[in-house]
Amino acid sequence: xxxxxxxxxxxxxxxxxxxxxxxxxxxxxxxxxAIATDAKDGHKxxxxxxxxxxxxxxxxxxLSAGAPVGVASPGPLxxxxxxxxxxxxxxxxxDVPLGPSLSDGTRRRVxxxxxxxxxxxxxxxxxxxRGAKNLVxxxxxxxxxxxxxxxxHLVDGIRGFGAELGHTVVALDGPRCTCGGIGCxxxxxxxxxxxxxxQLVATTADGEAILAAAGGGTVSAGAVAAAAKAGDRAAITxxxxxxxxxxxxxxxxxxxxxxxxxxxGGGVAGMGxxxxxxxxxxxxxxxxxANRSCMRIELSSLGDDTALFGAAALALGGSINA
Amino acid sequence: xxxxxxxxxxxxxxxxxxxxxxxxxxxxxxxxxAIATDAKDGHKxxxxxxxxxxxxxxxxxxLSAGAPVGVASPGPLxxxxxxxxxxxxxxxxxDVPLGPSLSDGTRRRVxxxxxxxxxxxxxxxxxxxRGAKNLVxxxxxxxxxxxxxxxxHLVDGIRGFGAELGHTVVALDGPRCTCGGIGCxxxxxxxxxxxxxxQLVATTADGEAILAAAGGGTVSAGAVAAAAKAGDRAAITxxxxxxxxxxxxxxxxxxxxxxxxxxxGGGVAGMGxxxxxxxxxxxxxxxxxANRSCMRIELSSLGDDTALFGAAALALGGSINA
Numbered sequence: 001x002x003x004x005x006x007x008x009x010x011x012x013x014x015x016x017x018x019x020x021x022x023x024x025x026x027x028x029x030x031x032x033x034a035i036a037t038d039a040k041d042g043h044k045x046x047x048x049x050x051x052x053x054x055x056x057x058x059x060x061x062x063l064s065a066g067a068p069v070g071v072a073s074p075g076p077l078x079x080x081x082x083x084x085x086x087x088x089x090x091x092x093x094x095d096v097p098l099g100p101s102l103s104d105g106t107r108r109r110v111x112x113x114x115x116x117x118x119x120x121x122x123x124x125x126x127x128x129x130r131g132a133k134n135l136v137x138x139x140x141x142x143x144x145x146x147x148x149x150x151x152x153h154l155v156d157g158i159r160g161f162g163a164e165l166g167h168t169v170v171a172l173d174g175p176r177c178t179c180g181g182i183g184c185x186x187x188x189x190x191x192x193x194x195x196x197x198x199q200l201v202a203t204t205a206d207g208e209a210i211l212a213a214a215g216g217g218t219v220s221a222g223a224v225a226a227a228a229k230a231g232d233r234a235a236i237t238x239x240x241x242x243x244x245x246x247x248x249x250x251x252x253x254x255x256x257x258x259x260x261x262x263x264x265g266g267g268v269a270g271m272g273x274x275x276x277x278x279x280x281x282x283x284x285x286x287x288x289x290a291n292r293s294c295m296r297i298e299l300s301s302l303g304d305d306t307a308l309f310g311a312a313a314l315a316l317g318g319s320i321n322a
Numbered sequence: 323x324x325x326x327x328x329x330x331x332x333x334x335x336x337x338x339x340x341x342x343x344x345x346x347x348x349x350x351x352x353x354x355x356a357i358a359t360d361a362k363d364g365h366k367x368x369x370x371x372x373x374x375x376x377x378x379x380x381x382x383x384x385l386s387a388g389a390p391v392g393v394a395s396p397g398p399l400x401x402x403x404x405x406x407x408x409x410x411x412x413x414x415x416x417d418v419p420l421g422p423s424l425s426d427g428t429r430r431r432v433x434x435x436x437x438x439x440x441x442x443x444x445x446x447x448x449x450x451x452r453g454a455k456n457l458v459x460x461x462x463x464x465x466x467x468x469x470x471x472x473x474x475h476l477v478d479g480i481r482g483f484g485a486e487l488g489h490t491v492v493a494l495d496g497p498r499c500t501c502g503g504i505g506c507x508x509x510x511x512x513x514x515x516x517x518x519x520x521q522l523v524a525t526t527a528d529g530e531a532i533l534a535a536a537g538g539g540t541v542s543a544g545a546v547a548a549a550a551k552a553g554d555r556a557a558i559t560x561x562x563x564x565x566x567x568x569x570x571x572x573x574x575x576x577x578x579x580x581x582x583x584x585x586x587g588g589g590v591a592g593m594g595x596x597x598x599x600x601x602x603x604x605x606x607x608x609x610x611x612a613n614r615s616c617m618r619i620e621l622s623s624l625g626d627d628t629a630l631f632g633a634a635a636l637a638l639g640g641s642i643n644a
Contacts, residue, residue: 076612085612134480148578150477150484157472157580158456161613164577169570169608172493181573181608248491251503255486256470256578258479286491286503290398290407291483 005064008315009054009108011071012115012307013098015039015089018046020053022061023312027126029305031061039089043096051105058106068109070315072118072307073098079160082112088143088178111314115139116163117156118310119300120147123263125313127306128298134259138165138250139306140268143178144186147310148257155257166190170248188245189275191268194221197238206234225271239271240278247282254287254295265300327386330637331376331430333393334437334629335420337361337411340368342375344383345634349448351627353383361411365418373427380428390431392637394440394629395420401482404434410465410500433636437461438485439478440632441622442469445585447635449628450620456581460487460572461628463588465500466508469632470579477579488512492570510567511597513590516543519560528556547593561593562600569604576609576617587622 010029012019014037021032033056035049054069074087082099084090099112113121120137123129129137133152139145144166148155156162166186167179174183178192187193198219201207209232214223227235250262268275283292302309332351334341336359343354355378357371376391396409404421406412425432435443442459445451451459455474461467466488470477478484488508489501496505500514509515520541523529531554536545549557572584590597605614624631 076610150472150479151475153473153475155472155477155579157613158582159580159612159616161610161616162472162578162580164610164613167577167610168490168574169492170494172496172567172570174494179610183570245494248494248505252490255489256484257477258481258484260480288398288483288486288489288501290481291479291486294481294483 005067006316007061007063008067008312009058009063009069010308010311010315011050011054011069012311013037013050013071013073014307015074018050018053019308020050020057021308022057022063023309025316027309029308029312031057033057037090039091039093043090043093046090047096047098047101047105051102054102054106065107068111068315069102069106070118070311070313071098071102071110071112072115072311072314073112075114075116076161077112077114079111079113079117079156082110113310113314114145114147114156114160114163115307115310116145116165117147117154118314119145119265119306120149120163120310121154121313122302122306122308122310123300124149125316126302126309127263128301129261129263132261134257134261136165136253136257136259136262138262138264139266140189140246140264141266142191144190145266150257165249165253168249168252170245170252185245185249189242189268191221194224194238194242194268195219197241198224198235201234201238204234207232210235221268221271225274228274236274239275243275243278244282246275247279248286250279250297251283251286251292254283254291258291259295262295262297263300264297265302265306269299327389328638329383329385330389330634331380331385331391332630332633332637333372333376333391334633335359335372335393335395336629337396340372340375341630342372342379343630344379344385345631347638349631351630351634353379355379359412361413361415365412365415368412369418369420369423369427373424376424376428387429390433390637391424391428392440392633392635393420393424393432393434394437394633394636395434397436397438398483399434399436401433401435401439401478404432435632435636436467436469436478436482436485437629437632438467438487439469439476440636441467441587441628442471442485442632443476443635444624444628444630444632445622446471447638448624448631449585450623451583451585454583456579457583457585458487458575458579458581459585459587461588462511462568462586462590464513466512466588472579487571487575490571490574492567492574507567507571511564511590513543516546516560516564516590517541519563520546520557523556523560526556529554532557543590543593547596550596558596561597565597565600566604568597569601570608572601572619573605573608573614576605576613580613581617584617584619585622586619587624587628591621
């Protein structure tokens with residue numbers, strides 16, 4: 001009986017919370033628990049909390065010692081060694097042996113991957129891309145992450161740092177990106193980028209509605225979206241520009257990867273048509289007919305649990321390269 | 323003895339010539355022959371000439387009936403069926419069953435792939451990327467083609483139309499591309515694009531040296547390069563702009579694929595440092611340190627034979643997806 005239990009432990013390491021759950025090969029997610037990441041305590045404390053939570057969830061679920069752990073972590077990280085090089089979301093993390101430490105603390109086999117790559121695996125195994133072997137996943141959130149699967153294989157490169165789709169240049173002479181680059185997709189469509197554009201026009205006559213939506217404080221992407229939905233011309237222009245950049249990047253990805261499906265997730269995607277309609281309109285201007293005619297675009301069906309499902313897919317053997 | 327002969331037939335189908343050779347697994351290229359493509363005669367005549375040439379070379383080399391054929395063809399084409407959808411280089415080709423027709427005419431196993439993908443396989447098996455499992459190949463010629471191998475697998479997508487690296491958008495509001503798109507890498511760095519820019523300035527005082535290099539006629543990329551090498555400011559500016567776009571695109575590819583090597587081939591790459599130096603200068607502005615620090619850039623060592631070696635690599639089993 002125990003030998004047939006193929007459930008795995010899934011961990012989503014975020015800047016705010018560590019989330020752990022048990023996931024079955026058919027996608028039943030149970031025994032969910034979370035604690036605050038509290039990154040300011042340093043990486044040893046964070047990993048200590050993670051070890052305790054994973055062990056508690058494993059006992060709670062009655063998992064055998066053989067049940068493996070998959071971890072979706074911010075990157076860049078080396079999936080071969082489980083070492084996180086650094087990450088803007090977790091201050092002070094530099095060359096942190098996340099995988100080995102978690103394995104020591106739980107006495108389990110641990111696989112670690114970038115959260116974007118995990119999400120791609122999760123969408124392929126459990127989400128709207130189920131059954132697909134060629135997919136591009138784009139996470140539009142505070143930053144812009146990605147995951148790519150080509151002919152069933154994760155495209156992550158020699159050290160696993162690939163699929164940084166948010167840092168594809170779409171405008172040579174475009175805005176500065178937080179990564180230090182210029183004109184990255186992220187510098188148009190990330191939450192911070194939309195907020196920045198909103199802030200720029202908020203104090204002009206054109207942007208009054210944005211400022212009102214922000215409650216007079218710092219302008220967020222959400223405030224820009226709210227103003228756009230209320231018909232504010234300046235807000236609509238910001239999101240049309242972001243959407244056009246998104247469509248251009250998707251066009252490039254369609255030419256580069258010839259995917260059967262592009263999955264869009266993340267909080268910014270929740271803005272809906274005010275952003276996605278201009279993106280859809282732009283794609284044909286930036287892609288080959290042959291490539292885009294065998295492709296569909298879908299919103300993620302896994303929502304906030306994409307990385308958790310992705311971590312489970314990783315533990316279940318999603319890392320075909322290994 | 324005959325069972326140990328692992329040589330294959332390699333075919334490079336170009337707009338001008340059909341080239342055929344025999345290649346051994348260790349890269350000995352022998353029995354080279356070529357005839358004019360004469361595409362105006364229609365695809366049946368072209369394939370007929372190709373069949374005759376392959377059969378003649380096979381007899382000449384004393385190849386067994388089991389020796390397979392690899393074909394590098396312009397695309398887009400479906401590598402699973404060997405059907406060429408269409409190609410700008412071969413007028414009138416539309417849904418041409420190149421693979422099946424060649425197989426019928428030669429009674430041999432035939433594999434067909436896009437010339438860019440073939441070149442990637444050829445560089446990995448026989449060229450400067452030997453031993454690499456993660457590589458990006460860029461062909462800078464009349465057009466800009468590409469080939470990508472990730473963790474040893476060709477990245478070509480659901481129908482094999484992927485790796486169109488020349489049609490990655492680098493400038494949302496950039497120049498028109500011949501593909502119908504806007505601001506593609508090709509629209510900056512292809513031979514036609516550099517020639518177009520040269521033509522635009524050739525009749526101004528700034529561009530006199532370009533016009534002189536062109537012999538007073540239509541300006542080619544070569545004329546722009548010659549003028550730049552002679553110190554002409556306008557020509558240098560054109561190539562700096564093209565090089566910067568190339569560097570931005572390579573930066574994106576480094577972020578997307580985390581390759582261990584980027585190989586640059588094609589006639590335009592032969593311009594050398596006047597184009598490549600600005601590209602190298604731009605790459606750090608458009609890529610992550612972690613990604614670019616495990617990567618090197620090399621010029622192709624296979625020269626005009628890249629596609630021929632690639633066709634051989636394909637026949638030797640380079641198409642790992644099959």
